[in-house]
Structures are given as structure tokens and as C-alpha cells.
Amino acid sequence: MADYLLAIDQGTTSSRAIVFDRAGQPVGSGQKEFEQHYPEAGWVEHDAKVIWRDTLQVCREALQAAGIDAADVAACGITNQRETTVIWDRATGEPIARAIVWQDRRTSAVCQTLRERGRGEWLAERTGLLLDPYFSATKIAWLLDQVPGARARAEAGELAFGTIDTWLMWNLTDGQRHVTDATNASRTLLFNIRTQQWDDELLEFFNVPRALLPEVLDSAADFGHIESSLLGAPIPIGAVLGDQQAATVGQACFQPGMVKSTYGTGCFVVLNVGEQFVRSDNRLLTTVAYRLNGKTTYALEGSIFVAGAAVQWLRDSLKLIGHAADTEKLARSVESTDGVYLVPAFTGLGAPYWDPDARGALIGLTRASGFAEIARAALESVCYQTRDLLDAMAQDAGAPRSLCVDGGMVANDWLVQYLADTLRIPIDRPQVLETTALGVAYFAGLQVGLYKNLDEIAEGWQRQARFEPGRDEVKMQRRYDGWKAAVERVLTN
Numbered sequence: 001m002a003d004y005l006l007a008i009d010q011g012t013t014s015s016r017a018i019v020f021d022r023a024g025q026p027v028g029s030g031q032k033e034f035e036q037h038y039p040e041a042g043w044v045e046h047d048a049k050v051i052w053r054d055t056l057q058v059c060r061e062a063l064q065a066a067g068i069d070a071a072d073v074a075a076c077g078i079t080n081q082r083e084t085t086v087i088w089d090r091a092t093g094e095p096i097a098r099a100i101v102w103q104d105r106r107t108s109a110v111c112q113t114l115r116e117r118g119r120g121e122w123l124a125e126r127t128g129l130l131l132d133p134y135f136s137a138t139k140i141a142w143l144l145d146q147v148p149g150a151r152a153r154a155e156a157g158e159l160a161f162g163t164i165d166t167w168l169m170w171n172l173t174d175g176q177r178h179v180t181d182a183t184n185a186s187r188t189l190l191f192n193i194r195t196q197q198w199d200d201e202l203l204e205f206f207n208v209p210r211a212l213l214p215e216v217l218d219s220a221a222d223f224g225h226i227e228s229s230l231l232g233a234p235i236p237i238g239a240v241l242g243d244q245q246a247a248t249v250g251q252a253c254f255q256p257g258m259v260k261s262t263y264g265t266g267c268f269v270v271l272n273v274g275e276q277f278v279r280s281d282n283r284l285l286t287t288v289a290y291r292l293n294g295k296t297t298y299a300l301e302g303s304i305f306v307a308g309a310a311v312q313w314l315r316d317s318l319k320l321i322g323h324a325a326d327t328e329k330l331a332r333s334v335e336s337t338d339g340v341y342l343v344p345a346f347t348g349l350g351a352p353y354w355d356p357d358a359r360g361a362l363i364g365l366t367r368a369s370g371f372a373e374i375a376r377a378a379l380e381s382v383c384y385q386t387r388d389l390l391d392a393m394a395q396d397a398g399a400p401r402s403l404c405v406d407g408g409m410v411a412n413d414w415l416v417q418y419l420a421d422t423l424r425i426p427i428d429r430p431q432v433l434e435t436t437a438l439g440v441a442y443f444a445g446l447q448v449g450l451y452k453n454l455d456e457i458a459e460g461w462q463r464q465a466r467f468e469p470g471r472d473e474v475k476m477q478r479r480y481d482g483w484k485a486a487v488e489r490v491l492t493n
């Protein structure tokens with residue numbers, strides 16, 4: 001009987017595919033890093049064709065590594081970097097430009113102009129979001145206005161918009177399906193998360209033609225089949241979730257009050273708030289955690305744009321380290337940063353500051369400051385930013401008693417311990433660190449009946465390690481105060 005699950009996890013820096021068995025254990029995977037394009041300061045682009053090509057390749061590798069055929073796979077789930085915007089020609093399948101990545105700040109001035117129209121409250125009430133270049137709407141309008149002829153072609157229904165899930169499904173189904181799920185739609189600024197529909201007034205506000213948009217389905221639904229010629233047999237696509245929502249599912253945060261934090265390129269803290277739309281008083285986002293059988297579960301989210309990306313910067317731009325993991329040894333080699341702070345506002349600051357024009361700073365340097373202090377400051381910044389978010393969340397919904405973490409960075413034990421010390425709560429690291437892929441695999445399994453319900457999924461969650469707060473509280477508070485002062489120096493608003 002086909003009872004394996006194939007998860008496609010298309011992230012900001014790499015495309016991955018993982019085969020899970022019914023018990024949620026990974027049995028084979030494939031992964032490929034791909035090129036980031038930075039054509040101008042603050043711009044970040046991806047080649048959507050490369051993403052598609054790599055995705056197919058890693059799916060083949062994952063099946064091979066697992067020693068199974070496509071026919072052994074009960075269903076596929078797709079999870080993806082969110083907000084990243086692709087527009088393509090429906091007839092040829094060719095993108096009209098490179099994808100504009102979620103981190104891209106090119107629409108910062110447009111957002112500022114729109115903000116002056118004073119509709120912030122109106123937008124937040126409908127979308128749960130705020131006016132920031134992070135989300136898809138202004139990226140779509142930018143492409144339509146800058147690519148010659150694009151707006152007219154969009155209005156004539158010749159073009160299609162999608163976040164990466166939609167782009168992949170278009171290709172996996174050979175152009176048969178133009179679909180997305182409610183979690184991805186909820187990141188566009190065009191989707192009303194109360195009515196769960198594309199909203200004509202939002203479309204008008206952002207000047208986006210409806211003809212571009214995909215159909216929005218539940219997160220576990222019939223999204224079509226992977227064409228049999230691609231992997232050797234047709235595979236049903238049973239689930240789609242934005243990657244942070246998938247991690248929330250993978251961490252089994254199904255009850256209101258449960259919270260997870262994922263450390264990849266950025267860091268995203270997601271708190272399940274249940275079936276009622278809840279607004280934050282502290283500049284957090286309201287988003288769709290998942291939609292199952294037509295029922296929406298909402299979440300509060302804190303989004304930090306630079307977490308692992310600071311480590312990549314140490315590796316690729318400063319060339320201070322050869323591998324991301326080297327940061328752990330460097331951080332341990334010194335007692336403290338000795339007053340050095342890195343504010344990694346390379347692409348502005350996300351929650352709770354929302355300052356797209358802020359830029360990074362390395363401050364407090366002395367003659368004694370070296371590689372180790374700088375590397376450690378990069379890791380510490382990730383912990384301090386998490387505290388910024390959890391403090392905001394505590395005011396909105398009460399302080400969480402513990403936090404589940406995942407993502408590439410939490411392989412770093414020093415970082416997770418420092419996080420526990422900064423937040424003063426226990427941190428749980430699960431056995432399967434690929435929580436994002438696991439989450440969407442679980443939902444795909446739910447769709448095809450491999451799992452009965454969310455309780456059965458939650459029973460599979462296993463802790464690998466718990467990190468208790470250790471370092472002196474007064475000292476940690478002093479360091480955090482230093483961080484707040486450092487942030488003050490880069491803010492522009």
C-alpha cells in the first residue's frame with residue numbers, strides 16, 4: 001500500500017524534498033541551494049525557473065534516497081517561502097520577470113505613499129497585516145507597472161500571479177491548476193482573512209486585476225496531481241501551507257496558546273489563537289494558521305527578516321567563517337561580546353518595529369573586538385529579536401510558558417541555550433528538525449486518510465532536548481537593554 005508522504009519545502013535559500021514514512025520519520029531527502037540575486041540595494045530576486053527545475057530534481061533525489069517509487073507515495077504536500085511573487089504567461093508558462101522575494105524592499109516608497117492615505121486600520125481589519133513591502137500586493141503592482149505591457153496583459157487574463165506554491169503547482173500539474181491555500185493567500189494583502197476571499201476593495205486599493213489570481217483552497221484539499229511523466233506515477237497533491245504555518249503544524253501547535261519559533265533565513269514566531277480573528281495591539285500580524293474543512297484557525301505572528309541570514313552574511317560577505325556551524329565555536333570562545341551589538345537590519349526591520357528603511361549597524365567596537373565577538377553578536381541578535389517578539393506577544397495574549405523551536409539554526413546548541421537565557425523560559429527542540437516539511441506532510445496524510453485527525457498527528461510529536469534558562473537574569477536584562485539602545489540608533493521612523 002502506498003503510505004509514504006512526499007514533502008516539498010521550497011525555502012528562501014534552498015529547495016528541499018523529504019520523504020516521510022507514516023510514522024513521520026524522514027527516510028530520504030534531496031536539497032539544493034540556489035542563487036540569490038541582488039540587482040540593487042535592498043532588492044532580492046529569485047529565478048522562478050531555477051526554483052522549478054531544482055524542485056523537480058530534489059523530488060527525484062528524495063525518492064531515490066528513500067529507495068521508493070512515486071507509486072509508493074500516498075500524497076505530496078507543498079510548503080514554501082511566503083509572499084515571494086511570481087507572474088507568468090498562462091500560454092507559455094514563462095515568468096515575465098524574476099520573482100520578487102519577500103525580503104525585497106523596492107516598494108518601500110510606494111508603501112509610504114499608500115500609508116499616507118490613512119487606511120492602515122482598514123487594511124489590518126481585513127487582512128491582519130500592515131503596509132510593508134514584505135507582502136505580495138505592492139510587488140505585484142510593481143511588476144505590472146515596470147514590465148512593458150504587463151498591466152494590459154494581466155487585465156486581458158493572459159498572465160497568472162502566484163506565490164511559490166502556486167508556481168510549483170502550475171508546473172507540477174502541467175498548467176492544469178492555478179491554485180493556492182488560505183495561508184499563502186493570507187500573506188498577499190489582497191485576501192480578506194475574515195471572509196476568506198479575495199477582496200475587490202483591496203484589489204482596487206493596490207491596483208491589482210482579479211484575473212491574475214489563483215483559486216484559494218483549504219490547506220488540506222485536492223490540489224490536483226503531479227503529472228505522471230515527471231516522477232513516474234501520478235501523485236496527489238493533498239496539502240499546501242506557507243512554511244511558517246507548516247512549522248506550526250509540524251510542532252503540533254493545535255491548541256490556542258501554543259507557540260513555535262522557526263530559525264531559517266528569517267525568524268518567525270507563530271502563536272495559535274484559535275478560531276476567532278484576534279488583533280494585536282503591538283504590531284504583530286494576524287494570519288491564517290491553517291484552514292481545514294472550511295474552518296479557519298488564526299495565529300498571531302512576529303516576523304524577523306534576518307536570523308540565519310546574518311550568519312550567511314558572516315560567511316559570504318565578511319568571510320569570517322567557512323560554515324554556518326563555525327559560529328557556535330566562535331561564540332563559545334569568548335565570555336561576552338564585550339558590548340558589541342549587531343543590529344542586522346539589512347532589509348529593514350520587521351516586527352515589532354516595521355521600519356523598511358532602517359539599515360544594519362555594528363556598534364560598540366573597540367580595539368579588543370575580534371571575529372568571535374562579531375560572530376557572537378550575530379547569534380545574540382537573533383535571541384534579542386525573539387525577545388522583542390515574545391514581549392509583544394505576552395502583552396497581546398499572555399506570556400508563553402515554553403517555546404518550541406526548529407529550523408536550520410537550532411542545530412546550534414549555544415544559540416538555543418542563549419535563547420532560553422534571554423527569554424527566561426524553557427525551549428523545546430523536537431526530534432525531527434525538519435518541522436516545516438513534516439507539517440505539510442502530515443496535512444497531506446490527513447487529506448488522503450493516512451491520519452484520522454489532528455490528535456493523531458499531535459501524538460507523534462517528540463522532544464529531542466529541553467534547554468532551561470541558566471545565565472544570571474540581571475546580567476541578561478542588562479544585555480537586552482543594550483540591544484534596545486542599539487536598535488534605537490538605526491530606526492528611521
Ligand SMILES: Nc1ncnc2c1ncn2[C@@H]1O[C@H](COP(=O)(O)OP(=O)(O)O)[C@@H](O)[C@H]1O
Pocket residue numbers: 011012013014263264265266307308309310311312324325326327328407408409410411412
Ligand atoms: N549551526 C548553525 N549555526 C548558526 N546558523 C546556522 C547553523 N546551521 C545553519 N544555519 C543557518 O540557518 C539557515 C538555514 O536554515 P533553513 O531552515 O534551511 O533556512 P531556509 O528555509 O530559510 O532556507 C542559514 O541561514 C544558515 O546560515
Ligand SMILES: O=P(O)(O)OC[C@H](O)CO
Pocket residue numbers: 010011012013080081082083102242243244264265266
Ligand atoms: O525561507 P524561510 O524558511 O526563511 O521562510 C520565509 C518566510 O516564509 C517569509 O515570510
